[in-house]
Amino acid sequence: MSDKSETIERLSVFKTYKLYVGGKFPRSESGRVYEVTDSKGKWLANAPLSSRKDARDAVVAARKAFGGWSGATAYNRGQILYRIAEVLQGRRDQFVREVAEAEGLSKAKAAAQVDAAIDRWVWYAGWTDKIAQVVGGGNPVAGPFFNLSSPEPTGVVTVLAPQESSFLGLVSVIAPVIATGNTAIVIASEKSPLPALSLGEVLATSDLPGGVVNVLSGRTAEIAAPLAAHQDVNAIDLAGADEALAKELEIAAADNLKRVLRPQAVDNWSAAPGTERMTAFLETKTVWHPTGSLGASGSSY
Amino acid sequence: MSARGLYSRYARRYGGVVTMPTSAPALADVTASDSTLRRFLHGLPGVDAVGLEARAASLGTRSIKTTAKAYAIDLAISMVDLTTLEGADTPGKVRALGAKAAHPDPTDRTTPTTAAVCVYPDMVAVAKEAVAGSGVKVASVATAFPAGRAALDVKLADVHDAVAAGADEIDMVIDRGAFLAGKYLKVYDEIVAVKEACGASARLKVIFETGELSTYDNIRRASWLGMLAGADFIKTSTGKVAVNATPANTLLMLEAVRDFRAQTGVQVGVKPAGGIRTSKDAIKFLVLVNETAGEDWLDNHWFRFGASSLLNDLLMQRQKLATGRYSGPDYVTVD
Amino acid sequence: MASAFEYAPAPESRSVVDIAPSYGLFIDGEFTEAADGKVFKTVSPSTEEVLSEIAQAGEADVDRAVKAARKAFEKWSALPGSERAKYLFRIARIIQERSRELAVLETLDNGKPIKETRDADLPLVAAHFFYYAGWADKLEHAGFGTAPKPLGVAGQVIPWNFPLLMLAWKIAPALATGNTVVLKPAETTPLSALFFADICRQAGLPKGVVNILPGYGDAGAALVAHPDVNKVAFTGSTAVGKEIARTVAGTRKKLTLELGGKGANIVFDDAPIDQAVEGIVGGIFFNQGQVCCAGSRLLVQESIQDELLDSLKRRLSTLRLGDPLDKNTDIGAINSAEQLARITALAEQGEAEGAERWSPACELPESGYWFAPTLFTNVTQAHTVARDEIFGPVLSVLTFRTPDEAVAKANNTQYGLSAGIWTEKGSRILAVANKLRAGVVWSNTFNKFDPTSPFGGYKESGFGREGGRHGLEAYLDVR
Known part of the structure; x- marks a missing residue:
């Protein structure tokens, strides 16, 4: 027996790629999948083909998670984002392989993408408790009032992940949305959804509450249309939309005045990000309160 | 003070x-x-919610070990109002509960009895019989428990029924609607009327349903209102709503009974109810009592736990202390 | 307090920490003896047991450490911020992992209750490193220009009251901004800094970036005076702070000082009384009152004085003083015989000047350095106990009649570090806060710290801020 087993090559186990919604890994409600191939056209796996109902479920999950996530301390959110970096570091080899296959990159180039993606989580982990200090602050109004402006997350954000950069681009658009306390519905790159679906497994094991990030795969335009029109979605990042789709979705988004981040030409996702991807999904709340002031009688507290 | x-x-x-x-x-x-x-x-002085909860949490970090734990577990068992308040209650269920209250651990007769069993008015007679001779009291919820949405004469009839059937204690609910509408005198008068209906024999516990009063300022006001009206006990909740007894709302009520006695000389008991399921939880409440109201309240005449599943956990912990090994649910009775 | 419910001892296990019989200086990534071979002993203030023997830094060692830091500066400051960030994140995580060990160590060496080291010191230490880790690659967003630069070698001298936390406040921002450091811990509490040196090694921090020099005041003075130090940061007494200010005069060294205080805790008649009592107790008895921002002066509105004092005394009677390793201990040991003598002398002076002294019934352990929680009433602005920083568990109670009077009395001190305001009225909080000359004002709470929040004093409580975005400035060339 032992002699024989040395000569037979072991058959590997394939992974069934599933969606990531509300902290669980469902198959698509549609019961359908589509073929995902590498850059040379070789079959890699079947990915779920998300339906409108999957999109609707994702919104429900994201809305449910919003209260807890936005209400968590910024420090706690930072700890969790850093945990994602730690867990990702441990699964680096898996993502290097998936990114190499998805994007047709050499192992070295794919590794650079994955390393940059890990560092991107670290970068945004550091922002959670600093963005308010950079974009908020006290206002010296002319009168006896305390006046403070603070940023707050806008709510549920639909994110169309970049079509080309299947992992670094993906992380670069998810992390800033959730760092500030929003929850996200992410539509993975249509052609290369596997790294995004695997990222769900990392998020699920990083103390990130279920529903904060929901990952859907399928036809970007089909999934995005109901989300852009959805009245319980507060914002949409069009990074992964082409010009025509972006315009169509922006029009749909106007229905409830979603905050829209238009697609921007990004040549190199490795470049240091600024704060724009965070501020695009922040509201500013200004609080007034009277202070006492010296009055006619000399004092009034 | x-x-x-x-x-x-x-x-x-x-x-x-x-x-x-x-x-x-x-x-x-x-x-x-x-x-x-x-x-x-x-x-009344305001309550700062953050400060109150921080104090309750800080007392929750007390580490109660060995002899102190043994003392606390027996004290907690003796303070349990073993409760069944279900639509499906039957004489059989209530008899079983009474037996459990009188002999919580059949394998160890040194185990204290619980303070009382707590049932609906129509089960008082059955309960009385079940605990006869054990020293365990029978408490009955009344006044259209748990919502309290009935006319006063209906509520009083409910109380009279229970007292007539031999209830030693009456757990009434206040009219939260009236309280939240600011009709404090209506709430007060109702408590006074129920107290009168209790007569000399039955002690009155007044349930505020703190989860519905919602703010700590309201809980403090309700506590004083209840004590002014003659409550023998003030009690957090019915166990039938989302938020029941918490360390913070119980701490607040303990401050109220402490201050009330300092001012009037009248001592009033406190009963947290609902949501206290483990020995660890119960001991935290006893620490609150010890360090807030003081040792005068460390007695089942002045402090109770409204609970059902808590008792078995206390018994398992008691067995653990006695034998040194962790017990399991098969070694306590299911009632 | 004899009670039916007497808590059995619940000591935290000492075995979680392994203290070596001796420790060296930490210079250029290595533990080393002092050039002159000197050593000193560090004792546990709750038992007077000798914990370890420590190499004592002298001038030659200071020079060696500054040279190591200078050498390390070139590469460290040239690293991309994102790489420096990851070192600091590693350190933060290792501190979290080893937090119970460090808490027990700190309690042994300092005498403060395990409850505090476990629930306050260590979580804050880790959080501080996390916070500044995140700044390392974001300095251009911090509002100090588009390309802020580090200063060079930072000489840092810290006190014994929060040994590891003060280390974190000093080292985290210094490293995040690209500086290298030479840090001198206090002579009575050197151990946690030496354990931190080991954490730096575990984190793979390049040699020479952090150097730890246990020693006495002479080592601190030599460090501050060293010509190749670019930045001096000191936390400690106002008297020493003034000395340091004189030492660095005429140099280009950037200086920040976090010194003494005599914080006023102002309680108005509409305060949430039960929470105010907790805040007063926490304000003065946290860490046995050995806190620069302690609320050591209680200013209570005269109309509620009796009620408040009754509540306060009742609450003080429940404080548990004793073995700092017991999880139920509220009040631990005073850090040193010297500090105990100082507290004792000031309390005696308070009595001699006619203030009324009160302490709850409280049994003090036989060995070690102990002082019972103490209240002084009938105190006026003229009493020494109302003016001098006692740095111990001693609260002076004064009264006021109007908000104006409260503000005037609160500000009537050479210090200006902290203040507290207790009232349910929002506008009163803000108006009083506006007029207080203090760097930190707590409303309806006290002694709250967070790495995102700047901390520091007005007047003779020092200058510069530690913590928050503001804390970066002390370590950046912002010209």
Whole structure:
């Protein structure tokens, strides 16, 4: 027996790629999948083909998670984002392989993408408790009032992940949305959804509450249309939309005045990000309160 | 807190209405009208929620070990109002509960009995019989428990029924709607009427349903309102809503009974109910009692737990202390 | 307090920490003896047991450490911020992992209750490193220009009251901004800094970036005076702070000082009384009152004085003083015989000047350095106990009649570090806060710290801020 087993090559186990919604890994409600191939056209796996109902479920999950996530301390959110970096570091080899296959990159180039993606989580982990200090602050109004402006997350954000950069681009658009306390519905790159679906497994094991990030795969335009029109979605990042789709979705988004981040030409996702991807999904709340002031009688507290 | 200290606050907040600082009748003046009662209750010191919860959490970190733990577990068992308040209650269920209350651990007769069993009025007679001779009291919820949405005469009839059937204690609910609408005198009068219906034999526990009162300021006001009206116990909740007893709301009520006794000389008991399921939880509440109201309340005449599943956990912990090994649910009775 | 419910001892296990019989200086990534071979002993203030023997830094060692830091500066400051960030994140995580060990160590060496080291010191230490880790690659967003630069070698001298936390406040921002450091811990509490040196090694921090020099005041003075130090940061007494200010005069060294205080805790008649009592107790008895921002002066509105004092005394009677390793201990040991003598002398002076002294019934352990929680009433602005920083568990109670008077009395001190305001009225909080000359004002709370929040004093409580975005400035060339 032992002699024989040395000569037979072991058959590997394939992974069934599933969606990531509300902290669980469902198959698509549609019961359908589509073929995902590498850059040379070789079959890699079947990915779920998300339906409108999957999109609707994702919104429900994201809305449910919003209260807890936005209400968590910024420090706690930072700890969790850093945990994602730690867990990702441990699964680096898996993502290097998936990114190499998805994007047709050499192992070295794919590794650079994955390393940059890990560092991107670290970068945004550091922002959670600093963005308010950079974009908020006290206002010296002319009168006896305390006046403070603070940023707050806008709510549920639909994110169309970049079509080309299947992992670094993906992380670069998810992390800033959730760092500030929003929850996200992410539509993975249509052609290369596997790294995004695997990222769900990392998020699920990083103390990130279920529903904060929901990952859907399928036809970007089909999934995005109901989300852009959805009245319980507060914002949409069009990074992964082409010009025509972006315009169509922006029009749909106007229905409830979603905050829209238009697609921007990004040549190199490795470049240091600024704060724009965070501020695009922040509201500013200004609080007034009277202070006492010296009055006619000399004092009034 | 000296009566003089408290008096100065009420004198200040309450104008000249409080004239006799050290006796309860002086406080009776505050119930002269809806407006005097409102002014009194709204003149109580405010509660800072963050500070209150931080204090409760900090006391929750006390580490109770060995002899102290053994003492606390037996004390907690003796303070349990073993409760069944279900639509599906039957005489059989209530008899089983009574037997459990009288002999919580059949394998160890040194185990204290619980303080009481707590049932609906129509089960009082059955319960009385079940605990006869054990020293376990029978408490009955009444006043259209748990919602309390019935006419006063219906509520009083409910109380009379229970008392007539032999209830030693009555757990009434206040009219939360009236309280939240600011009709404090209505709530007060109702408690007074129920107290009268209890007669000399039954002690009255007044349930605020703190989860519905919602704010700590309201819980403090309700506590004073209940004590002014003659409550023997003030009790957090029915166990039938989302938020029941918490360390913070119980701490707040313990402060109220402490201050009330300092001012009037009258001691009132406290009963957290609902949501206390583990020995660890129960011991945390006893620490609150010990360090807030003080040891005078460390007795089942003055402090109770409204609970059902808590008892078995206490018994398992008791077995663990006795034998040194962790017990399991197969070694305590299911009732 | 004898009670039916007497808590059995619940000591935290000492075995979680392994203290070596001796420790060296930490210079250029290595533990080393002092040039002159000197050593000193560090004792546990709750038992007077000798914990370890420590190499004592002298001038030659200071020079060696500054040279190591200078050498390390070139590469460290040239690293991309994102790489420096990851070192600091590693350190933060290792501190979290080893937090119970460090808490027990700190309690042994300092005498403060395990409850505090476990629930306050260590979580804050880790959080501080996390916070500044995140700044390392974001300095251009911090509002100090588009290309802020580090200063060079930072000489840092810290006190014994929060040994590891003060280290974190000093080292985290210094490293995040690209500086290298030479840090001198206090002579009575050197151990946690030496354990931190080991954490730096575990984190793979390049040699020479952090150097730890246990020693006495002479080592601190030599460090501050060293010509190749670019930045001096000191936390400690106002008297020493003034000395340091004189030492660095005429140099280009950037200086920040976090010194003494005599914080006023102002309680108005509409305060949430039960929470105010907790805040007063926490304000003065946290860490046995050995806190620069302690609320050591209680200013209570005269109309509620009796009521408040009754509540306060009742609450003080429940404080548990004793073995700092017991999880139920509220009040631990005073850090040193010297500090105990100082507290004792000031309390005696308070009595001699006519203030009324009160302490709850409280049994003090036989060995070690102990002082019972103490209240002084009938105190006026003229009493020494109302003016001098006692740095111990001693609260002076004064009264006021109006908000104006409260503000005037609160500000009537050479210090200006902290203040507290207790009232349910929002506008009163803000108006009083506006007029207080203090760097930190707590409303309806006290002694709250967070790495995102700047901390520091007005007047003789020092200058510069530690913590928050503001804390970066002390370590950046912002010209």
